[in-house]
Structures are given as structure tokens and as C-alpha cells.
Amino acid sequence: MSRGFEVITKYQNKGINLPERQTKNAAGYDFEAAEDFTLPSIWKLNFIKILWNLWHKKDNDTVTIENAQKELKPLLIPTGVKAFMGENEYLLLANRSSNPLKRRMILPNGVGIIDADYYNNSSNEGAIFFQMLNFGVTDIHISKGERIGQGIFMPFLTVDNEKVIEKTRDGGFGSTKK
Structure with missing residues (x-):
């Protein structure tokens, strides 16, 4: 059974490092950002009005709520990497333990799951992204090559x-629907 990482076509010849373990007994392979990325603070987004209204026991109108819902969501940080693995395996994506404490960056769903059939899918070639939210009060600038998460x-x-099960994957990120 083989498993490993490859650079996706979009990032070929752009100096992308494949994930590596940093110590002999590390379980996780560290993923890096494929490009410079700014992760905005959630507190700068258009939902502060809703919080103000809630605090002052006022109603929020539908438009304000809809606008806030559109903005208050995680962003996808590209890694430029895809993973291949055996049929009965998956790649667990996890946050770096230092991210919440030092940088205020969290994976809102706790973990990510990369299924074996995500590799080379038709819509995005199996590109791996890390979903992140910044709950700090200032934007976070992530430099290309900076470690952002890990995969196990x-x-x-x-x-x-x-x-x-006869159904096969027909898309990329979040494509498995009933």
C-alpha cells in the first residue's frame, strides 16, 4: 500500500514543499501555505451590528442577518498539495497546537477529512485546503511556506x-451529497 503527497498542477514549479514530519516520533506531516494569505479577523466582518442589537435587546432584520451569514465563514488556505493513500485510509487534517494560542487561528470544524477518492478528483485535482477562522482582533498575514496545519x-x-456502495466521487471539496 502506498501513500504520499504530490504538488497539484496549478502550483508546479512554484517552490511548494511537500508536507514533512518535523521529528522522528511526530505523527503529523506539517502543511505549508502555498501562497501569501491574509486571514481577516472575524471582528471586522459585518456581523458586529447583530451583536450590538443582541446586547441591547433589539431585533435584527433579515437582510442584516443574511449579510452577516455570507461573511462569517471560514476561509480556505491553499497548500498546493494533494495526497494519495490506500483504499481503507484517510488523511486527518488538524490544526497546529500553537495556532489557537499564539495566532488565534482555529479550524471551525475541529478536523478535516481527506478521503482516498478525493485524490485527482475532476473538479480540483484533490487540492488540500485548510479551513480557518481568525478569532483575534487583527488580521493575520500568513506567508508562503509558513506551516499552517498538519495531516495524519x-x-x-x-x-x-x-x-x-457503487457511488463514486464526482467533485472536489464538499462534494459528497445525498
Whole structure:
């Protein structure tokens, strides 16, 4: 069984480093940002009015709520990398332990899951992104090559008597829908 990383086509010849473990006993492979990226503070976004209204026990109109919902979401930091792995494996994406404490950066869903069939999918070639929110009061500038998260290859089990699944992935990020 083989597993590893490759640079996606868009970032070929752009000096992208493949993820590496930093110490002999490290479980995670450190991912770097593929380009300079600014992660804005959530406090600069258009939902402060809603918080003000809530604090002062006033109603929020639908338009204000809709506008805030459009803005208050994680951003995707590109890594320029894709991962290949065995059929019964996945790549677990996790935040660096120092990010929340030192930089106020969090993965809003806690972890990311990269399935084996995400590799070379038709919509984005299997490009790996880290979803991040900045809960600090100032924007964070992330430089190309800066470590932003880590990935750990993991096996998984399936249930006994599972029905045969014929469906195959037909897209990229967030494409698995019922």
C-alpha cells in the first residue's frame, strides 16, 4: 500500500514543499501555505451590528442577518498539495497546537477529512485546503511556506454486512451529497 503527497498542477514549479514530519516520533506531516494569505479577523466582518442589537435587546432584520451569514465563514488556505493513500485510509487534517494560542487561528470544524477518492478528483485535482477562522482582533498575514496545519494518515473500519456502495466521487471539496 502506498501513500504520499504530490504538488497539484496549478502550483508546479512554484517552490511548494511537500508536507514533512518535523521529528522522528511526530505523527503529523506539517502543511505549508502555498501562497501569501491574509486571514481577516472575524471582528471586522459585518456581523458586529447583530451583536450590538443582541446586547441591547433589539431585533435584527433579515437582510442584516443574511449579510452577516455570507461573511462569517471560514476561509480556505491553499497548500498546493494533494495526497494519495490506500483504499481503507484517510488523511486527518488538524490544526497546529500553537495556532489557537499564539495566532488565534482555529479550524471551525475541529478536523478535516481527506478521503482516498478525493485524490485527482475532476473538479480540483484533490487540492488540500485548510479551513480557518481568525478569532483575534487583527488580521493575520500568513506567508508562503509558513506551516499552517498538519495531516495524519489513518486507517478506518467499516461495519459488518455493509451494503455495496457503487457511488463514486464526482467533485472536489464538499462534494459528497445525498
